[in-house]
Amino acid sequence: MITFSHVYKTYPGSVHALRDVSLEIHKGEFLFLTGPSGAGKTTLFRMISAFDKPSSGKVLVAGYDIGEMTASQVPYFRRKIGVVFQDFRLLRGRTVFENVALPLEIRGEKPAVVAKRVDEVLESVGLVYKKKNFIEQLSGGEQQRVAIARSLIHQPGVLIADEPTGNLDPEMSEEIMDLLERVNAQGTTVFVATHDLELVKRRSKRVVKIRAGQIELSQ
Amino acid sequence: MASLKDDFKSFRRSWVQHTGMQLATLSVLTATFSVIVFGFALATNLKRVLASWGDSMRLAVYLEDDLVESDIDKIRSELEKIGSIKDITFVPREAATESFRTQMASYAPDLLEDADFSNSFPASFQLSVKGGFATEKDLRHLEQLSAIIQKIPGVEDVSYGQTWVKNYSAFVSALYTSSGVLGLILVCGSLFVVGNSIRASIAARREEIEILELVGATSTMIRRPFVFEGFVMGALAVVFALILNFGFHVWQKSFMATSFVMARLVPVISFLDPLVLVAFIIGGGFVGAFGAWLAVRKINDGWSASQGLEI
Numbered sequence: 286m287i288t289f290s291h292v293y294k295t296y297p298g299s300v301h302a303l304r305d306v307s308l309e310i311h312k313g314e315f316l317f318l319t320g321p322s323g324a325g326k327t328t329l330f331r332m333i334s335a336f337d338k339p340s341s342g343k344v345l346v347a348g349y350d351i352g353e354m355t356a357s358q359v360p361y362f363r364r365k366i367g368v369v370f371q372d373f374r375l376l377r378g379r380t381v382f383e384n385v386a387l388p389l390e391i392r393g394e395k396p397a398v399v400a401k402r403v404d405e406v407l408e409s410v411g412l413v414y415k416k417k418n419f420i421e422q423l424s425g426g427e428q429q430r431v432a433i434a435r436s437l438i439h440q441p442g443v444l445i446a447d448e449p450t451g452n453l454d455p456e457m458s459e460e461i462m463d464l465l466e467r468v469n470a471q472g473t474t475v476f477v478a479t480h481d482l483e484l485v486k487r488r489s490k491r492v493v494k495i496r497a498g499q500i501e502l503s504q
Numbered sequence: 505m506a507s508l509k510d511d512f513k514s515f516r517r518s519w520v521q522h523t524g525m526q527l528a529t530l531s532v533l534t535a536t537f538s539v540i541v542f543g544f545a546l547a548t549n550l551k552r553v554l555a556s557w558g559d560s561m562r563l564a565v566y567l568e569d570d571l572v573e574s575d576i577d578k579i580r581s582e583l584e585k586i587g588s589i590k591d592i593t594f595v596p597r598e599a600a601t602e603s604f605r606t607q608m609a610s611y612a613p614d615l616l617e618d619a620d621f622s623n624s625f626p627a628s629f630q631l632s633v634k635g636g637f638a639t640e641k642d643l644r645h646l647e648q649l650s651a652i653i654q655k656i657p658g659v660e661d662v663s664y665g666q667t668w669v670k671n672y673s674a675f676v677s678a679l680y681t682s683s684g685v686l687g688l689i690l691v692c693g694s695l696f697v698v699g700n701s702i703r704a705s706i707a708a709r710r711e712e713i714e715i716l717e718l719v720g721a722t723s724t725m726i727r728r729p730f731v732f733e734g735f736v737m738g739a740l741a742v743v744f745a746l747i748l749n750f751g752f753h754v755w756q757k758s759f760m761a762t763s764f765v766m767a768r769l770v771p772v773i774s775f776l777d778p779l780v781l782v783a784f785i786i787g788g789g790f791v792g793a794f795g796a797w798l799a800v801r802k803i804n805d806g807w808s809a810s811q812g813l814e815i
Contacts, residue, residue, distance in 0.1 A: 334718075357722075360717075360720045360721060360722045360723075361720065362720075363717070363718065363719065363720040364719075364720035368718055374711075374714070374715050374718065375715070376712055376715055378517065378520075378521065387715075387716075387719050388719040388720060390510075391716070391719055391720055391721050391725060392720075435719070
């Protein structure tokens with residue numbers, strides 16, 4: 286599903302963000318990416334979500350070669366993945382429904398199809414009763430669940446989550462991780478970056494540790 | 505995402521979120537378009553006034569002194585053969601003298617007592633030209649016409665106020681050229697204003713754009729609402745500019761009606777034709793859309809769009 290093969294990423298000023306990274310993530314896997322700040326987690330995620338290209342090596346995600354992808358292919362590739370951020374990245378001034386529906390509206394789906402699918406996905410994250418609420422009216426945990434619902438509405442093969450629990454209390458963090466596990470149980474590959482090692486320990490999942498741009502451990 | 509309804513929703517949202525900025529943009533655009541509309545209306549009405557003056561212009565064909573009636577008839581028939589002449593009026597020597605006396609009576613009564621002035625004016629034909637006179641092309645036509653008439657036997661001289669006509673023609677040309685140049689400068693200014701407004705709007709909505717990129721919106725999907733916003737802003741500004749100018753036009757007409765000198769121009773003066781109004785509104789929309797397009801053409805250029813994003 287995701288393959289990194291001898292990937293290097295060097296930014297101007299000879300900043301080596303990734304060095305000879307090779308990694309294989311299989312379809313339906315759930316894994317954590319951990320490592321200190323500046324280790325290269327962000328760069329790795331930027332490549333998976335086509336926000337950056339490798340300087341050398343090969344990155345394959347859902348059948349797309351990120352290094353060879355043209356600018357016009359990027360939006361269509363992004364429609365095949367789901368991305369969740371620590372800061373939720375939701376549209377203020379819009380309702381839960383409008384935020385969650387966005388990926389399907391972009392694809393030009395019919396309103397009836399969109400409405401049905403939004404209800405389904407909000408049901409799965411337990412927020413169907415808040416679909417008419419504005420984002421500003423939700424708690425942090427609820428906002429993250431909306432972000433997850435938005436990332437799942439188009440049934441992506443891969444869901445990447447960057448510090449999805451970074452802004453949440455421990456109880457809410459557990460809820461979000463449970464939700465991500467449920468998503469994974471339905472066949473979606475889930476890749477979560479986190480600093481929270483306790484949270485990682487409590488889940489028996491594959492862990493990839495990265496330090497100074499190199500994979501230190503993949504177990 | 506791509507429906508007109510969504511574009512309007514986006515426009516409304518932009519107004520609600522950035523009311524002050526949008527109002528400022530609309531005001532500046534309205535002021536700019538007001539000047540353009542004013543210039544155009546002024547040029548159009550001056551053209552009408554000048555054309556009405558041109559219509560009243562006459563060619564005087566002065567005849568030699570020793571002509572008999574049959575010679576005069578021959579000249580008339582020669583003049584009638586010329587297609588571009590609208591009407592021909594013969595003015596005998598006595599009528600010309602009498603006309604002069606009538607006009608000069610109050611200014612120089614002593615002069616009229618002079619015997620030399622009693623019969624010193626030649627007989628003439630007064631001609632009016634089809635299509636009036638309003639442009640430099642008409643001036644050339646008038647010169648050619650004058651040269652043809654001059655060659656008719658028995659014609660002493662042809663006069664149409666050559667100096668006045670040349671000055672008049674140069675004034676009309678200068679008016680059109682300066683209006684065009686001013687219009688062009690103001691249109692460029694409008695593009696700049698719209699572009700800056702849209703750039704500010706992009707900056708204010710950067711997060712929204714990033715989210716749209718994230719969920720797979722194409723460049724067209726992201727740029728379209730901004731271009732639409734530019735179109736609506738441009739068209740709206742022209743509508744307001746037209747309303748302002750119409751108000752000024754009504755006031756100007758009522759003011760002119762009270763003036764003895766300008767009152768006779770009132771029937772000639774009118775506001776812009778409905779088709780021109782529609783063309784202005786659509787044109788304003790396109791100027792706005794083009795200005796917006798110039799501002800957004802570089803956003804969301806595939807890979808480069810993502811450079812500012814942090815995951």
